[in-house]
Amino acid sequence: xxxxxxxxxxxxxxxxxxxLSMKVNGEDVEVAAPAHFTLLEVLRYKLDLIGSKQGCDKGxxxxxxxxxxxxxxxxxLTLAAQANGREVRTVEGMTAAxxxxxxxxxxxxxxxxxxxxxxxxxxxxxxxxxxVGRAVSREEVAEALAGNLCRCTGYVKIVDxxxxxxxxxxxxxxx
Amino acid sequence: xxxLPIFQTKTPTNLEELLxxxxxxxxxxxxxxxxxxxxxxxxxxxxETLVSIDRVEELRHITWDEDARAxxxxxxxxxxxxxxxxxxxEHFPSLVKAASLVASPLIRNMATLGGNINLDTRCxxxxxxxxxxxxxxxxxxxxxDVCHVVPKGRSCAAAMSSDCVPVLISLGATLIQVxxxxxxxxxLVDYYSSDGIEHTQKLVGEITTEVQIPLPxxxxxxxxxxxxxxxxxxxxxxxxxxNFTLSSQGADAVxxxxxxxxxxxAAKPKVLRTxxxxxxxxxxxxxxxxxxxxxxxxxxxxxxxxxxxxxxxSMLRVFGRRAIRQLADSR
Numbered sequence: 001x002x003x004x005x006x007x008x009x010x011x012x013x014x015x016x017x018x019x020l021s022m023k024v025n026g027e028d029v030e031v032a033a034p035a036h037f038t039l040l041e042v043l044r045y046k047l048d049l050i051g052s053k054q055g056c057d058k059g060x061x062x063x064x065x066x067x068x069x070x071x072x073x074x075x076x077l078t079l080a081a082q083a084n085g086r087e088v089r090t091v092e093g094m095t096a097a098x099x100x101x102x103x104x105x106x107x108x109x110x111x112x113x114x115x116x117x118x119x120x121x122x123x124x125x126x127x128x129x130x131x132v133g134r135a136v137s138r139e140e141v142a143e144a145l146a147g148n149l150c151r152c153t154g155y156v157k158i159v160d161x162x163x164x165x166x167x168x169x170x171x172x173x174x175x
Numbered sequence: 176x177x178x179l180p181i182f183q184t185k186t187p188t189n190l191e192e193l194l195x196x197x198x199x200x201x202x203x204x205x206x207x208x209x210x211x212x213x214x215x216x217x218x219x220x221x222x223e224t225l226v227s228i229d230r231v232e233e234l235r236h237i238t239w240d241e242d243a244r245a246x247x248x249x250x251x252x253x254x255x256x257x258x259x260x261x262x263x264x265e266h267f268p269s270l271v272k273a274a275s276l277v278a279s280p281l282i283r284n285m286a287t288l289g290g291n292i293n294l295d296t297r298c299x300x301x302x303x304x305x306x307x308x309x310x311x312x313x314x315x316x317x318x319x320d321v322c323h324v325v326p327k328g329r330s331c332a333a334a335m336s337s338d339c340v341p342v343l344i345s346l347g348a349t350l351i352q353v354x355x356x357x358x359x360x361x362x363l364v365d366y367y368s369s370d371g372i373e374h375t376q377k378l379v380g381e382i383t384t385e386v387q388i389p390l391p392x393x394x395x396x397x398x399x400x401x402x403x404x405x406x407x408x409x410x411x412x413x414x415x416x417x418n419f420t421l422s423s424q425g426a427d428a429v430x431x432x433x434x435x436x437x438x439x440x441a442a443k444p445k446v447l448r449t450x451x452x453x454x455x456x457x458x459x460x461x462x463x464x465x466x467x468x469x470x471x472x473x474x475x476x477x478x479x480x481x482x483x484x485x486x487x488x489s490m491l492r493v494f495g496r497r498a499i500r501q502l503a504d505s506r
Contacts, residue, residue, distance in 0.1 A: 014181060036179045038212070057177040058213035060408055062281055071284045077212045078285070079205065081184035082229050124281060146407035147279025 020084045024049070025093030039083040040064045040075035043090060051091035051119045055149075062148035065120035066090045072127035074147075091119035094126065101168045102126055105161040113152035121148045125162045129169055136166045177216035177304075182223060188230045190353070190384070196226040198355055198380040204228065206251065207286035209278065210294055218305045219295075219317060234289070234384060237262060244390045245349075250289025250383045254339075255280070257288060266390055267346060269397035269416060273338040276399070279407050289383045292340060292350065292363070296333035296371045296442045297410060298324065298479045316372050324479045331371030334439045334479045340367075341416035341436040341444050342399045348388045354381030364436075367443045374442040394421045394428065396457070396506065400498045402490060404481060412480060413487050414438035415470060415494055417502070421457055425506065428457045435466070437474050437491070447473050458503040463496045470495030 016032035023029070024047065033042045040057075043049045043066070055063035057076045064076040067089040075083075094100045099107065102125050112118045128144040129136070136144075141162045142155070150158060185202075187193040196202060201223030205211050208227075214220060228234055234251030237260050246266060248257065257263055258275035277283055277291065300308070300323045301316045313319030315331045322328035340363070348363045356378060363386070366376050377383075397418040403409040416436045421428035433449040447469050455462045471492035476484040 017183065034181070035184045036181050038179065054176055058216060059209055059278070059282055062279065065281055072281055073285050074209070074281050077208050077282075079184055079208065079212075079225065079227065081186050082205075082208070082227050084186065128280075144280055147281035 018080055018084070020080055022083055022085065023087040025089055033080050035081065037080045038076055039066070039068075039078040039080055039088070042080045042083070043075060043088075049090050049092050052123075053116055053119060055116065055120075060149065061117070061120075062124065062145075063117050063120045065123040065148065067123055067127050070127065070130075072124045089123070091122050094122060100126065101172070102129070102162060102165040105165040105168070106158070109157045109161040109164070111153060111157040111161040117148060117150040121145060121150070121158060124148050125165070129162070129166050132166075133170070133173065134166070135170045136163060138163055141166075177213075179212065179215055180218060180221040182215075182221070182225050185224055185226045186230050187226065187228075188232075190231060190233045193226065193228060193231050193382065194353065194355070194380070196224070197382060199224065202226050204382060206290035206293075207253065207282075209282045209286045210290065214295060214302070217303065217308075219301065228287075228289075228382075240387070243387065245387045246390070248288055248386050248388070250292070250385060251287050253284060254286050254288065254291065255283040258283065267342075267388060267397070269342050269399045269418070270339065270346065270388070273342040273399045273401070273416070276401050277338050278409075282408075288339060288386060291337045292343070292366075292383055292386065293375060293377070294335070294337045294340075296331070296374050297336045298331075298333035298371065299481060300324065300479075301333055324477050330369070332441055332477050332479050333371030333374075334477075335367060335374060335442055335444055336410040336439055336480070338399070338401060338411060338414060338438075341414050341438040342397075343386060343388065344436045344444055344446060345397065345416040345418040345434045346388050347418075347434070348386050350383060351385040351387065352377070352381050353384045354378050356381075360387075364444070364446060369441060369443045371442040391418075391420065393431070394424055395419060396421060396502045398498045398502045400494045402487075402494055410480070411439050412482050413474070413476070413491055413494060415491070415498055417466075417498055419457065419499075419502070428506075430455050430457055430462070435469065435495075437470065439480060440474055440476060441479070445473060457499075458506075463500045463503070466499045467492040467496030 014034040017035045021030045053063035055061035066075045141159045185196045203222035205225045234249040236249040254274040324332040344364045350363045400415045401411045418434045420432040433452040435447040437445040474491040476487040
């Protein structure tokens with residue numbers, strides 16, 4: 001039944017028609033991909049960056065959140081061609097010599113249970129905190145994370161962690 | 176995991192290239208992609224080529240036009256940028272509210288005003304996976320030939336679910352369309368038709384480039400209310416945009432003109448007749464009740480989006496009354 005409904009093009013071979021050059025986590029990357037791939041599919045299946053998660057795949061859950069030119073976006077709804085030439089940051093780019101303050105606070109608050117939503121939340125929270133550049137309230141965090149679903153924690157510890165991280169980041173900037 | 180159908184992509188860098196790419200057969204425009212890509216993943220369309228506007232700078236302006244006394248917003252401006260813009264906030268708070276209530280912050284970082292204006296109509300029987308739809312044999316808007324919302328209905332009853340459109344209509348916005356036949360301007364209210372499948376007056380190869388919103392001539396008060404299942408992410412269950420022209424400042428002002436536009440009823444946004452409101456005192460409880468009654472009386476809801484139609488219709492009265500009360504209280 002399903003096979004009959006599918007247009008013939010769905011079963012055609014998929015040539016890597018696009019040659020993309022992007023900056024991913026600070027590194028220049030050249031990668032070939034089929035034209036109908038999303039940025040998420042390029043990250044996960046061409047670059048092996050499997051931190052960004054494929055959840056609902058239609059923009060509801062936010063598990064695929066990455067930063068494109070500094071803005072938190074859904075990589076499952078970004079075409080690979082739209083990300084071409086842009087700067088992409090994924091959760092893999094977050095940890096350098098030390099954990100990022102948001103990661104550190106999430107760890108200390110035990111703000112992840114199954115952890116599937118965590119990469120998306122880290123990306124959305126980092127983009128938000130670097131944009132506002134100050135300590136934030138719980139309400140502001142809830143608003144900023146309104147596109148990231150978590151089905152385990154009930155959000156309390158996640159919000160605690162991000163409020164804590166915002167205070168640390170604001171203090172570090174002042175020093 | 177939802178796979179996209181196979182297509183080619185084009186990323187033109189200026190308006191001319193964009194129009195030429197769109198004039199080819201099988202081309203479909205992608206702006207933010209936040210509604211189009213889920214629909215393609217559900218196989219509601221299988222275009223040959225997606226033409227992205229994300230590199231066309233000409234569509235990304237918010238400028239003040241002194242001659243026309245209007246604000247001009249490019250179709251490629253994201254909803255997040257509209258919500259954060261000082262000029263929009265100062266003159267059109269109801270538009271800022273509508274833009275900032277769309278879906279989630281992540282989606283607002285991607286979704287554009289042009290995309291919200293050209294948003295495809297939605298229905299609980301259409302916006303489902305291909306597998307789900309195959310179980311009921313599709314419908315008028317997908318693979319079938321029946322309507323599950325209106326039994327024996329011959330025209331599609333899918334709902335216009337944009338948050339910005341009712342507000343822009345209430346503000347008297349004009350749409351700029353550019354295509355192979357040239358440039359044309361039309362009132363946004365005339366852009367929509369009642370057919371859920373072909374719900375806009377868009378011509379083949381034509382794209383939306385800009386929206387112009389005239390500055391209110393006198394004292395005015397505008398509002399947008401949206402009711403959703405969850406506080407974020409969801410499309411509206413009902414939406415009401417209001418724009419009142421008032422005789423003076425203060426709570427004892429008299430209504431000189433009222434535009435009330437309801438969304439999510441069917442494919443066409445519904446502009447109510449509001450003659451009865453003219454001359455009434457803005458802050459009166461009687462006026463608030465009348466606004467609620469008007470929304471209820473003319474807001475014929477269908478079972479095309481979640482929740483029962485009767486419940487949604489009753490809530491139109493509640494939200495309509497609350498909206499004008501809130502506006503009056505804030506003055």
